[in-house]
Amino acid sequence: MNFERKVSRLIQRKEITRNIRLAVSLVIVAVLVAVAPADRSDAAARYVFLFIGDGMGAVQRNAAEMYLAGMRDAMGETSEREYQLLMNGLPVSGSAGTDSLSGITDSAASGTAIATGKKAVNGAIAMDPKTGERFDSIATLAHRRGMKVGIVTSSFLQDATPAVFYGHAPKRTEHRSLAAQLSDSGFEYFAGGGFRNRPKKDRSGMTPADVARSKGYRVTESSDGLESLVPGEKSIAMHPGLSSGMMPWAIDEKPGPSLADFVRKGIDLLNSESGFFMMVEGGKIDLACHANDAASAVREVLDFDNALGVAMSFHREHPDDTLIVVTSDHETGGMSISMTPGECSAFYGILSRQKRSHQAFEGMVSRLTGSGLENGIARGAEFFGARLTATEALRDAWKMSMTDKEGRPSKSKVYKRLYGPYDPFTMACMREMNASAGVRWETFYHTGVNVPVSAIGREAETFAGYYENTGIFDRLAAAMSLR
Secondary structure: OHHHHHHHHHOOOOOOHHHHHHHHHHHHHHHHHHOOOOOOHOOOOOEEEEEEEEEHHHHHHHHHHHHHHHHHHHHHOOOOOOOOHHHHOEEEEEEOOOEEOOEEOOOOOOOOHHHHOOOOOOEEOOHHHHHOOHHHHOHHHHHHOOOEEEEEEOOOOOOHHHHHHOOOOOOOOHHHHHHHHHHHHHOOEEEEOOOOOOOOOOOOOHHHHHHHHHOOOEEOOOHHHEEEEEOOEEEEEOOOOEEEEOOOOOOOOOOOHHHHHEEEEEHHHOOOOOOOEEEEEEEEEHHHHHHHOHHHHHHHHHHHHHHHHHHHHHHHOOOOOOOEEEEEEEOOOOOOOOOHHHHHHHHHHHHOOOOHHHHHHHHHHHHOOOOOOHHHHHHHHHHOOOOOOOHHHHHHHHEEEOOOHHHHOOOOHHHHHHHHOOOOOHHHHHHHHHHHEEEEEEEEEEOOEEEEEEEEEEHHHHOOEEEEEEHHHHHHHHHHHHO
């Protein structure tokens, strides 16, 4: 501090009077206070969004970007863009390791690592099942600080990724306990999916929604109900078209709010001087990749990116106080693409012909029992928009689909490799369509590859480089001055 030393020497000079020395000393104090670093709470990110694309690796992001590029070509848009996806255009890029204490992670362990900064065994929700130790999540810490908290997901509310932010359980399947913990959390906003076992009543005769209402939550599952929610009340806003507690597939285009709509409403409800933390999960990216459904996976990523667009608009209004982080808990399916960027039009042309999810086609196949292969191929070609012929793979798959499940060799390695836990004919049709688009899948399950991390806003630069997924919690906590 040269300035300090110079002034000190002046103070020490004999010709300076006592009053002058006092005056100069006061100036020094004033200057030091002015240039001192601000208190951490003043420098903290006030509005924080954590976007988690469940099962979304780098290839899934690139596939969605290629799809958008092909769509633009098909529509005749000629302006050049460096990035198609918002998440791929964020200024800070990093990479996170995903292994759990069990090896290749599941969503419970990876979610725990991201939310709490603690590695866990697969299946555990924010705790150590052996010791019983419970881990506080970044959402819980933020809430204790006085920030409002929102949890938005396209999956069901007790699913592993949302649950690690508000609950604790030795097993991720303890849905009733997690529903009760959700109601006890006091978090201001839950939205998107609903309760997995919502029709079931506990011993007191109450459903999970009833329990939530008894704890002061307003529960709605309509578009009008979503719009009627107001700040100051605790809210649970569910999509009206839930299936097993999950939002409809983006590719199926059923009426009702989108993930982006739930994020937009969440901002309206949570925005305050105390700030907020919002976790947004694209939960059905994972399900599409488990089923090796490339077209549905791409549409889920795009839906997730649209939700990110809402947060980006908020960031533009509050650039100095907002932090947005986009990542994944793990990659699913071992997806790869052999087409080049110059073949985006063909990539889009093939995948866009599929108008509904694999789940919808499985339901169709189940109603074709007793029908002939020709009818099955005709239905498949119409559904997937693909040129299907009676190949040996399709014939074998058709026979399996027309056989009662009890009579299928579902435990054999060959069967598991070809069809996994899904309908054989559906998988065979999608495999041919995927291949024509240059898409390959290695598995029906999770992989151990690193996942991308992208960020923008307050303290975003700390998310650059490589770190374990626990480092996401560490960086969030530091940016929010929670530790």
